[in-house]
Amino acid sequence: MAHRRWELAHVHPRHHPDHAHRALRPVDAALRPPGAHGHPAGGDPRGRARGQAAGPGQGHPRGPPRQRAAQGRHVDGRHRRQAAGVRPARRARPAHRARPAHRRRRRAGAQPGRRRRRPAQTGRSGGVTAVEVRGLGKTYGPVAAVTDLSFDVPPGEVTAFLGPNGAGKTTTMRMVLGLVAPDTGSATIGGVRYAALRRPAATVGAVLDTSGFHPDHTAGAHLRVYARMGGFPRHRTEEVMDLTGVTPFAGRPTRGLSTGMRQRLHLATALLGDPSVLLLDEPANGLDPEGNAWLRGFLRELAAQGRAVLVSSHVLSEVEQLADRVVVIREGRLAVAGPMTGLYAAPGVLIRTPGADGLSALLSGDGVTVERTATDTLLVHGLPADRIAAEASSHGILLHEITPVRPTLEQAYLDLTGGPA
Ligand SMILES: Nc1ncnc2c1ncn2[C@@H]1O[C@H](COP(=O)(O)OP(=O)(O)OP(=O)(O)O)[C@@H](O)[C@H]1O
Numbered sequence: 001m002a003h004r005r006w007e008l009a010h011v012h013p014r015h016h017p018d019h020a021h022r023a024l025r026p027v028d029a030a031l032r033p034p035g036a037h038g039h040p041a042g043g044d045p046r047g048r049a050r051g052q053a054a055g056p057g058q059g060h061p062r063g064p065p066r067q068r069a070a071q072g073r074h075v076d077g078r079h080r081r082q083a084a085g086v087r088p089a090r091r092a093r094p095a096h097r098a099r100p101a102h103r104r105r106r107r108a109g110a111q112p113g114r115r116r117r118r119p120a121q122t123g124r125s126g127g128v129t130a131v132e133v134r135g136l137g138k139t140y141g142p143v144a145a146v147t148d149l150s151f152d153v154p155p156g157e158v159t160a161f162l163g164p165n166g167a168g169k170t171t172t173m174r175m176v177l178g179l180v181a182p183d184t185g186s187a188t189i190g191g192v193r194y195a196a197l198r199r200p201a202a203t204v205g206a207v208l209d210t211s212g213f214h215p216d217h218t219a220g221a222h223l224r225v226y227a228r229m230g231g232f233p234r235h236r237t238e239e240v241m242d243l244t245g246v247t248p249f250a251g252r253p254t255r256g257l258s259t260g261m262r263q264r265l266h267l268a269t270a271l272l273g274d275p276s277v278l279l280l281d282e283p284a285n286g287l288d289p290e291g292n293a294w295l296r297g298f299l300r301e302l303a304a305q306g307r308a309v310l311v312s313s314h315v316l317s318e319v320e321q322l323a324d325r326v327v328v329i330r331e332g333r334l335a336v337a338g339p340m341t342g343l344y345a346a347p348g349v350l351i352r353t354p355g356a357d358g359l360s361a362l363l364s365g366d367g368v369t370v371e372r373t374a375t376d377t378l379l380v381h382g383l384p385a386d387r388i389a390a391e392a393s394s395h396g397i398l399l400h401e402i403t404p405v406r407p408t409l410e411q412a413y414l415d416l417t418g419g420p421a
Helices: 065-073 077-083 101-109 169-176 219-230 235-244 259-271 289-304 316-322 356-363 385-394 409-417
Strands: 006-010 022-026 131-140 143-153 158-162 184-189 204-207 277-281 308-312 325-330 333-339 348-352 369-374 377-381 401-405
Touching: 131 169, 143 169, 143 184, 143 308, 143 325, 143 333, 158 169, 158 289, 158 316, 169 184, 169 277, 169 308, 204 259, 219 235, 219 259, 235 259, 259 277, 259 289, 277 289, 289 308, 289 316, 316 409, 325 409, 333 409, 348 385, 356 369, 356 377, 356 385, 385 401
Parallel strands: 158 308, 158 325, 204 277, 277 308
Antiparallel strands: 006 022, 131 143, 131 184, 325 333, 348 377, 348 401, 369 377
């Protein structure tokens, strides 16, 4: 059995059985270049910490992969040759190992310049669904974290991912990113599993936590390292810093950054590869009201550019202003998924009148429902306020109040989940 070296990797305490902050993972996995085996941070998916962003990853890199490999840390000659950019020469096939006839035929019939078609990988072209979750399930011992979960995150829209604490939102996102292996079902991005994406860092950007920075790196250095690891041009670092408001604190070590600054830096890191899909776990955490307003506008703009944006949040008032669609889960199961407007009960009209009996009899029927909420108060569905006012006036019924009412997202959410977000 090959001898493996191990190093400490950061793991979110909640996700580690003994609540330690660090766990072992093999060094050879940690040294893989970004994008290798579909994982931008270059790590084994099961070894990646919760919170390490996909896209250009959020580990603790110790230099560009080629340089690290060239330092001779990989033991066999093949790795050293690859590190130096040298491809091994092809040896002639010995006669006794001649290529089988069917493979010779396939080669001879191959048309030069034609490649096998790969499925679409992003949602930005042709309006294909960006993220599809189908029958996803994950159990941790006795805990069913996610059960038979299916939903879509379409391109060009912001989809809010809601659910009470422990409902399974982060586990779902981690399964989409290939960080956790599902027990059942699948999650695909443009029809392809994350691990099979050709350019994962340029396809999906994710922020799952606000930890995971090297404490001695400045914000700018952090981004430059990840840009280099992802193979992105250096100017991209400046661009994402400007886009996300990191520029003013680019020179500060990450250990001194506030939660809001960390959020911005994570977002900047996730955007390095200009991804078509963004998965953001509570990105508004720690942002001040001004930062929140900025984030809403920014995410809406990213969606308007054709990206698929999935955002989990507990702040329903913000979600209400941000999202086009909503996915609500409860105890790992889907409660509802669809356009935001579909979540609300139909708007109604609240009426206060001393003639409640007469008005109720007058309006009821023909698709109009009238609910008596107090002696002098009615809630009417199915008729606009001006029509109600006209009917009351023509029958001499006095109105003390007439107010259109729209149920809040919070009420709809509480009805669905039986508790606060
Ligand atoms: N690595 C793990 N080992 C054991 N249990 C886990 C692990 N990860 C998640 N769980 C459990 O799975 C369930 C779902 O957790 P998850 O973090 O996905 O919920 P969440 O909706 O993101 O919650 P929150 O809103 O509090 O962040 C919880 O009961 C949690 O304790």
